[in-house]
Amino acid sequence: MKLIRDLLVLASGIISAMYLLNIGFGVAEFIPDNIPIFGNLDEAAATGLLINCLAYFGLNVGHLFRRKGEDAKPPVKTHDIDVSK
Template sequence: MKKIGTFLLGLLSFIYLLNPTAGFFELIPDNIPLIGNLDEAAAATLLMMCLRYFGYELPDLFNPKK
């Protein structure tokens, strides 16, 4: 059950990041100074945490030695 929830959170954050400035669904409007992009930063952090849960480290994906 935890894996399904983690996968769904990662999928939701990925979908949210696909279209961050179109305005279809914005948690915090981007035109608010200093805090306008915090929702995208939170979605990116959540996506990286979900990928780490499943064993995908972003630095490892770009390291040709491994």
């Protein structure tokens, strides 16, 4: 079960990275960038997804986006729950 979850998170990270790298040269976009205010929401969502995928695999880059002087919260430890019993 964990392997399937890991593969889904990895696939989500790869897709979001490819979307942000603009492999399709802007041909395939969910929201065109020339729409005011809403144009960059798809890139923001892909960035958030990529940051969360990286954090899932232990590469926490969230501290790069904090302001100087902000205290970092300690990482939250998660535990896998075995529901097969």
